[in-house]
Amino acid sequence: MKPLPDLQGCENRMLVAQNVRSTIKYTECDKPRCIYSKLKLNPRDLRALKHTTDKYDYTCGAILAPEGDVLHGKVFTRLQLACTSHIEFAYYSSDVGRKDMCAYCVATEIQKDKDLCKNFKVVLPVCDLCRSKKLEVPKRNPIKK
Ligand SMILES: [Zn+2]
Ligand SMILES: [Zn+2]
Known part of the structure; x- marks a missing residue:
């Protein structure tokens, strides 16, 4: 088993908002997953990306551009995803x-939890239905008081 950065093609620290260039929806669920690249994708890259993503069937956590693909080593998705x-x-x-999309079921126009927002800098929107299923509201960066 190769270490994760090798498999993924990049370190997790590269998988940040400023490197998000596009999103992809996989076949098994409706969640948009981020496509990361260090460089902005030019129209040729975008065409290649469309070609690549049309060619393969993905599920969450799959490698976007496998070895041998023109975009291999250029575009990445997070592998630690299900x-x-x-x-x-x-x-x-x-x-x-969209910033108002439920982090679990992709329903839109979802408000963030106001109480959590008082305690965390980053809180993701989760709809009432998902919350009733006891899905945890993703949050990070606790606000120090
Ligand atoms: Zn999925
Ligand atoms: Zn939901």
């Missing part, structure tokens, strides 16, 4: 998607 994983934090802090 269909049950909520939408990534980077999705919400980048400008590729």
Whole structure:
């Protein structure tokens, strides 16, 4: 088993909002997953990306551009993801998607929990239905008081 950065093609620290260039929806769930790249993708890269993503069937946590693909080593997705994983934090802090989307079921126009927002700098929206299923509201950066 190769270490994760080798498999993924990049270190986890590269998987941040400023490197999000696009999103992809996998076949098994509706969650948008972030496509990361160090460099902005030019129209040729975007065409290649479309070609690549049309060619393969993905599930969450799959390698986007496998060895041999023109975009191999250029575009990345997070491998530590399963269909049950909520939408990534980077999705919400980048400008590729909707910021009012439930992190679990992709319902839109969802408000963030106001009480949690008082205690955490970053809180993701989770709809009432998902909350009633006891899905945890993803949050980070506790506000020090
Ligand atoms: Zn999935
Ligand atoms: Zn939901």
